[in-house]
Amino acid sequence: MRSKVCLIHDIGAVFILLFTLFTGCASSGAPGAVKIAVITDIHFLDTLLAAEGESLFAYEKATGRNITDLHAVLDAVLDDLKEEAPDLLLVTGDITNHGEKQSHLGFIEKLRLLQSRGTRILVIPGNHDINIPDAKAYRGNQATPAETVSKEEFVELYAPFGYSDALKRDKASLSYLAEINEGVWLLCFDTNRYEEHTTTSVTGGRILPETMDWALDILYEAKEKGITVLGMMHHGLVEHMPYQAAFFPQYLIDEWEKNAGLLADTGLKVVFTGHFHANDITMHTSSAGNILYDVETASLAQYPFAYRIMELNDTGLSIDTRFVAAIPGNADLAAVYRDKLEAITRRVARNRLDGLDIPMPEETLDALTDVIVKLNLIHVRGDEKPDMALKMAIRIFADLMGSEADQDSFAFDFPPEDNRVVIPFQ
Numbered sequence: 001m002r003s004k005v006c007l008i009h010d011i012g013a014v015f016i017l018l019f020t021l022f023t024g025c026a027s028s029g030a031p032g033a034v035k036i037a038v039i040t041d042i043h044f045l046d047t048l049l050a051a052e053g054e055s056l057f058a059y060e061k062a063t064g065r066n067i068t069d070l071h072a073v074l075d076a077v078l079d080d081l082k083e084e085a086p087d088l089l090l091v092t093g094d095i096t097n098h099g100e101k102q103s104h105l106g107f108i109e110k111l112r113l114l115q116s117r118g119t120r121i122l123v124i125p126g127n128h129d130i131n132i133p134d135a136k137a138y139r140g141n142q143a144t145p146a147e148t149v150s151k152e153e154f155v156e157l158y159a160p161f162g163y164s165d166a167l168k169r170d171k172a173s174l175s176y177l178a179e180i181n182e183g184v185w186l187l188c189f190d191t192n193r194y195e196e197h198t199t200t201s202v203t204g205g206r207i208l209p210e211t212m213d214w215a216l217d218i219l220y221e222a223k224e225k226g227i228t229v230l231g232m233m234h235h236g237l238v239e240h241m242p243y244q245a246a247f248f249p250q251y252l253i254d255e256w257e258k259n260a261g262l263l264a265d266t267g268l269k270v271v272f273t274g275h276f277h278a279n280d281i282t283m284h285t286s287s288a289g290n291i292l293y294d295v296e297t298a299s300l301a302q303y304p305f306a307y308r309i310m311e312l313n314d315t316g317l318s319i320d321t322r323f324v325a326a327i328p329g330n331a332d333l334a335a336v337y338r339d340k341l342e343a344i345t346r347r348v349a350r351n352r353l354d355g356l357d358i359p360m361p362e363e364t365l366d367a368l369t370d371v372i373v374k375l376n377l378i379h380v381r382g383d384e385k386p387d388m389a390l391k392m393a394i395r396i397f398a399d400l401m402g403s404e405a406d407q408d409s410f411a412f413d414f415p416p417e418d419n420r421v422v423i424p425f426q
Helices: 004-021 054-063 067-084 101-115 151-157 209-225 256-265 333-356 362-379 388-400
Strands: 034-039 088-091 120-123 176-181 184-188 228-232 268-273 280-285 291-296 306-312 316-323 420-424
Touching: 034 067, 067 101, 067 333, 088 101, 101 120, 101 151, 184 209, 209 228, 209 256, 256 268, 256 280, 256 291, 333 362, 362 388
Parallel strands: 034 088, 088 120, 184 228, 228 268, 268 291
Antiparallel strands: 034 306, 176 184, 280 291, 306 316, 316 420
């Protein structure tokens, strides 16, 4: 019979992962340096699609998203970027709430204000952006269907944000190659499955074989020319915690390890991702010893409302993370939305635990739920370090399992650091 210590380790390993379903480095100003910002998972819902009523109330209650607050968060980020004046802004997908054409139009208007001040903007779609069969407006008592966009319309709408001046376009997807400067290229991968949508969007992602061949040809060309290549895509390219691919494959591209190894060995240095609504940076070493970093940025539609300000130079990439903690009219934004995330995570985690039908007393299930909730709250912000609340939750759960509190069983943050770090180029 396995010991209770082994049992707590196994259960911890599984359910540390379960909760994720819910889900500054100073600029040197060096000559030739490029300042880059990253935002992702904005889930922008245009105000023309939302009005006071039962349908909007139900939507905001279910998602924990107040539309007025989220617009203010985005405006605060864009205002900061106007002050920062980055050379480049990357938007790594899930631009809209659920693919509404009007939301695309409204978001583009906001981008134009930043673009007009000299910031170049490059966009890639997410799984919530194209060909969404159940796009909705929330006005009145019932949600009603809203117009969505095709992949062709997406390219037309975002032509000024990457597609019109791409160095190369992939024929099999909406992937494209952009030039950052004469020494750096950016591979913008379309990893979405919008062609498979029937009743709603498909969460998982992949790189089509034809797209991978196209990307590898670019990487070989770049290597011959001595050009550094970075990438961006919506879905994760690399695991961000143990067993993520086994338990939550929809947050990674299919065959992630094979594809990450191929890209690393062919010269890709860093990829910027979103989708997971968490702030995390992971380094992956291929079997040949080549390192690729997956820089995942948290959502602007959920606590902790994170975005990145980075500086790229010849030797590497310095990354700083900023958080929106307050907005006009809501000085306690971070605390309020942390509480919202906690409530939603607790409800969903307990429902899923109940669905697994694990033979545990009610008190033990409550304790395990509490561990999952507290792990989620520190994971989404990055640089996970157990606080007193988490340590106490783990201790209570361990006591109920008849074991000693083993903090190491709940360690899951891969190196390097997540919020402020310098990534050197090999």
